[in-house]
Amino acid sequence: MASPEVLSRMEQRAIQAEQMIDLLTKQISQLQIAVVDAQKDQLRRENQHLRQEVDSLKRRLVDLEKSQGIKQYYDFTNKTTPSSEAIAEVQPAANTSAPPPTVADKPQQEKPQKVSILVFCAMNC
Numbered sequence: 813m814a815s816p817e818v819l820s821r822m823e824q825r826a827i828q829a830e831q832m833i834d835l836l837t838k839q840i841s842q843l844q845i846a847v848v849d850a851q852k853d854q855l856r857r858e859n860q861h862l863r864q865e866v867d868s869l870k871r872r873l874v875d876l877e878k879s880q881g882i883k884q885y886y887d888f889t890n891k892t893t894p895s896s897e898a899i900a901e902v903q904p905a906a907n908t909s910a911p912p913p914t915v916a917d918k919p920q921q922e923k924p925q926k927v928s929i930l931v932f933c934a935m936n937c
Contacts, residue, residue, distance in 0.1 A: 814822075874884060
């Protein structure tokens with residue numbers, strides 16, 4: 813049989829091992845969080861770089877189209893939003909438009925009358 817001293821030493825080592833496992837799992841979770849945060853930051857920087865590249869390409873496209881005489885209806889290089897006054901002017905204009913035509917307003921077309929096959933056969937047979 814194992815002596816009480818050996819058993820107590822084994823219990824202490826088991827407790828130390830459990831504590832070490834808990835500490836290591838906490839450190840792993842902290843490292844995972846740090847890695848995720850680092851990846852988020854890297855992706856944000858990459859997104860910002862890509863947005864700048866898209867804006868640059870838009871500007872180049874608009875400049876190229878202008879040089880070829882293509883009329884620009886919207887300038888993508890301006891990042892201004894319309895003022896609230898401009899929005900207010902547009903909304904009443906939309907409200908004063910004519911209502912869409914209803915079914916009653918459309919003239920109904922006369923459908924050609926269908927001739928029964930039996931009547932047709934009776935007359936020609």
